[in-house]
Amino acid sequence: MVIPAALSRPARLLGRLAVPLVGALATLAMAALFLLRPGLATRLDLRIYDHLLPLRASPRPSAVPVIIDIDEASLAAYGQWPWPRYRVADLLDSLAFYGLAAVGIDVLFPEPDRSSPDRMREELLRDRDVTVDFPGLPDELRDYDRLLARAIGRAPVVLGAYVDYREAGPAAPGPPPSVGIAERLGPGAVPALDGLPDAGRVLASLPAFLDAAPVGFVNAIPDQDGLVRQIPLVVRAGDGVFPSLALRSLMLAAGLDTLDLVSGPEGLRSVGLGGLSVPVSPQGFMLVPFAGPRGTYPYHSAAKVLERSVPREELGGRIAFVGTSAMGLSDIHAMPLDPSYPGVEIHAAVVDAILAGNAIVSPAWAPALQMAAILLSGLLSTVAFGLARPRLYIPAGVALVAGAVLASRALFARGLFVSPLYAAMTVCLAGSLLALARFQREEGRRLAIREAFSRYVGPEVAGRITGDRESLLGGQERELSIMFSDIRGFTSISENLRPREVVALLNGCFSAMTALVRASRGTLDKFIGDALMAYWNAPLDVPGHPLRAVGTALAMQEAIPGVNGRLRASLGLEIRIGIGLHTGLAFVGDMGSRDLVNYTIIGDNVNLASRLEGLCGRYGAGIVVSAETMRGCGDAFAFRFIDSIRVKGRLRPVSAFEPMRLGEAGERGAELLAWEEAAGLYRRGEFGLAAEALSALHGDHPGTRLYAVYLERALSLQENPPDDWDGVWTATDK
Secondary structure: OOOOOOOOHHHHHHHHHHHHHHHHHHHHHHHHHHHHOOHHHHHHHHHHHHHHHHHOOOOOOOOOEEEEEOOHHHHHHHOOOOOOHHHHHHHHHHHHHOOOOEEEEOOOOOOOOOOOHHHHHHHHHHHHOOOOOOOOOOHHHOOHHHHHHHHHHHOOEEEEEEEEOOOOOOOOOOOOOOEEEEEEEOOOOOOHHHHOOEOOEEEOOOHHHHOOOOEEEOOOOOOOOOEOOEEEOEEEEOOEEEEEHHHHHHHHHHOOOEEEEEEEOOEEEEEEEOOEEEEOOOOOEEEOOOOOOOOOOOEEEHHHHHOOOOOHHHOOOOEEEEEOOOHHHOOEEEEOOEEEEEHHHHHHHHHHHHHHOOOEEOOOOHHHHHHHHHHHHHHHHHHHHHHOOHHHHHHHHHHHHHHHHHHHHHHHHOOEOOOOHHHHHHHHHHHHHHHHHHHHHHHHHHHHHHHHOOOOOOHHHHHHOOOOHHHHHHOEEEEEEEEEEEEOOHHHHHHOOOHHHHHHHHHHHHHHHHHHHHHOOOEEEEEEOOEEEEEEOOOOOOOOHHHHHHHHHHHHHHHHHHHHHHHHHHOOOOOOEEEEEEEEEEEEEEEEOOOOEEEEEEOHHHHHHHHHHHHHHHHOOOEEEEHHHHHHOOOOOEEEEEEEEEOOOOOOOEEEEEEEOHHHHHHOHHHHHHHHHHHHHHHOOOHHHHHHHHHHHHHHOOOOHHHHHHHHHHHHHHHOOOOOOOOOEEOOOO
């Protein structure tokens, strides 16, 4: 294709630089977006995390954590919440009876129990000036809070507290409880406590309860989309740390009072207790690999525990968390696998993950890796979309995005969350912009060519122009190898098909045939009903075009079994094709009206090629070529003589041949030799001898139409010998 000279050198230079410039701009835009972290992108990151989460879900959750559920059945049996503290004391005594390793209480007791007799007497005296007494009531039942405090002291209990480190100052008397730490610092490490948020405002239970048991905070902090994915394991409390309820319960079960904090240059890296190490963010948050929706861990109704009807082996030695799944008590959270997940089960999921070593962490080096992935994706996208052909855009884009996603999945399977979002977005943005830039550049070229050659409509012309405008418009005479191919018996076949099935048949046949023509540098001219017309050596020079044409014809016949296999499956039929080939001079160029032109060929040799195709059915040959085409192939193929014939509309006789592969000719050597001898006798007018030879051939090869045709002719000519026989048969039809 000729690019018009009107395109200046600066324009051409800008065109060459467009691809790298667009790729670089797209990459820089995504890098800036990554640094800004807009809310929408952050929410997409969270969704990606949710889709990856099942990769870390344990197929068999640990049997250690269990839930003691203040459920609807418990409320129906023992009354609405809050229960009197003596009933809670009874629940703790029952749990102590089962021999649990630790009991985490996901319920706060920040105020005195108003139902205690002493408390009721004080309030009635203050509010109504009424003095009441409870004669015969044992002293231990006068204050339910004292009763609960003693029960807490008898059981391995960890009390819950709420920490709001966004506000300063405790909500309950005294500083927030803390545990000791053993801190290990790597080279250049920042002390772990420096990166942790301060406990701030703490809402805890009454001091009498705090004196009897350790405390852990119960916070489950949702992300910006309202889903709980991570929980803080520790917050800063003076010179120590305040652990979560799940972590403190594990410490109690393991008999530990100290946590092992490991920090690096970015801050806190992991929290260790005993032989267990939990990777966390520098702020002390742990991503929770939830094993499944609610009900993943064993639930036991608080009512049944009070009745001590739960089998002892189902609770003994385990870590229990006391909480509620009742909808009205406002301890329901949304998490990736369940929109109504009880908060008490979050603690169980944390314990399960820590014990299984199944924690997830977004490593401190994740931002650097994501930035590197953006730059690499931008570079690869620039190369792929800048150099690849348009049909490869989608496969290239899918491959690059899939690479980022698979790398992220591989890291996630190892407990590391590095989002592929920005790398994938870089591929999409760079690919879209580069495709648009290339499209606009190519469209500019097409517009320039269309301005110079505005009358052209054929795609073959637009794709193969190599000369100047005048030579193309004027046309030229060239030696061409011309092919006609049609489907044998198409009319009778199509009579039994619906129009849509006829189209499917033609499309199935033409798709395979056209691909072979194009692969051999042939030019597809047109489809004529069930016929295909093509030629070689125009508009481009094609060296050895007769050889290419014959090779293509053989390949087309060899492709027919595959086409028939598909047609049998879809339409229940098979087809045969006939192909005619001739090599000779023809006029090639633009032809048509002022409004519609086509780049095509005309001439006597074009008609002759069509006549040769018509001989295929007469002689039962798949391909019929002229002597001129045969001579252009040299020794590349073998040829069987078909006939010397005067086709209708042409006085000069034509010698017709059937090509075949050299291997096939070798296998049929004896047959072909016998045929040459019989054909020689026929051409010399020795019709009797020819009939004998042809009869033997026909007997050995009864399915060969060529031998049957010649045998019939020889017998007829033997009875009525012509006066001026020259070996040429005159056809009376096409």
